[in-house]
Amino acid sequence: MTAKGPIGIFDSGIGGLTVFRSIVEKLPAYDYLYLGDNGRAPYGNRSFNTIHQYTWECVQWMFAQGxxxxxxxxxxxxxxALRTIQQNDLPTTHPDKRVLGVIRPTAEVIGDYTKTRHIGVLGTNGTVQSGSYLLEIEHFFPDLKVHQQACPLWVPLIESGDYKNEGADYFVKQYLDELMAQSNDIDTILLACTHYPLLQGKIKAHLPSHIKVVGQGDIVAQSLADYLHRHPEMEQRLAQDRSRQFFTTMDNTAEFDKHASEFFGSIIKSTFTDVRQC
Known part of the structure; x- marks a missing residue:
């Protein structure tokens, strides 16, 4: 009988912990392993090939952990990276394993939040330039008008902890103004980066009160619950001892733990790993 293993949660840094927190709240019984590639973050301005290489190295390392x-x-x-991993990498190397993302689950429901049918998407340069949200949302809600805005300085501000300072408000307002200048009809804004929920208070402070600000944590958690319900053969392969493990490619684990604990909502103790050795 195949040994059961944890659900892996991956992010280029610590932002994915906001999604991880929601997943644990929704599905607390399972074992989880979190990996943050902080040593090579941020990913947002890197090329497709580099992001695929880094992501695939991390995925293979997590597979090796079970x-x-x-x-x-x-x-x-x-x-x-997800499409290449799903279509090219997994079938030839790990056909019995699965890798899922956060864009499709979000695209499947984002149209339910808007009345004007105009939404804003805030993301990294890489996410915006890929056009992934435009394609996925078009598939599920072809009537929606999607307005995108890249926010390249937000992740560095958050990863450094400077997002709490008053100076961060300047950059929050700058990108929001650029987004809202695209249309007066926007009534829903998607935080299309898992780091951005830590800026949610500042974001709402610079927006009209009628505009909804939507994070991804609860959406992805519900999507995972639905996936496991539809795929009992995968659910049976998952350990359920409520174990939580945290790994980072940043050699200063104390610095990672300090910031990561704020994202996750409880104290984190991580272990350094070099995924390139996998």
Missing amino acids: CPLIILACNTASAK
Whole structure:
């Protein structure tokens, strides 16, 4: 009988912990392994090939730790690496394992939040330039008008912890103004980066009160629950001892733990790993 393993949660940094927190709240019984590739973050401005290489190295490392199912809790990796991994890499190397992303689950429901049928999407350069949200949302809600805005300085501000400072408000307002200048009809804004929920308070402060700000954590958690219900053969391969493991490619694990604990909502103790050795 095949040994059961944890669900893997991957992000280029610590933003994926906001999704991980929602998943644990929704599905607390399972074992989880989180990997943040902080040593090479941020991914947002890197090329398709580099993001695929980094993501695939991390995925293979997580497979080696026993994860039969991995969630790419990173919009940039989901936009630039997921399709290649699913269509090219897995069938030839790990046909019995699965890797899922965060873009499709979000695209499947985002149209339910808007009345004007105009939505804004805030993301990294990589996510915006990939056009993934435009394609996925068009598939599920062809009547929606999607307005995108890249926010290249937000992830560095969040990863450094400077997002709490008053100076961060300037950059929050700058990108929101650029987004809202695209249309007066926007009534829903999607935070298409798992880092951005930590800026949600500042974001809402610079927007009219009628505009909804939608994060991805609860959406992805519900999608995972639905996936496991539809795929009992995968659900049976998952350990359920409520174990939580945290790994980072940043050699300063104390720095990672300090910031990551804020994202996850409880104290984190991580272990350094070099995924390139896998």
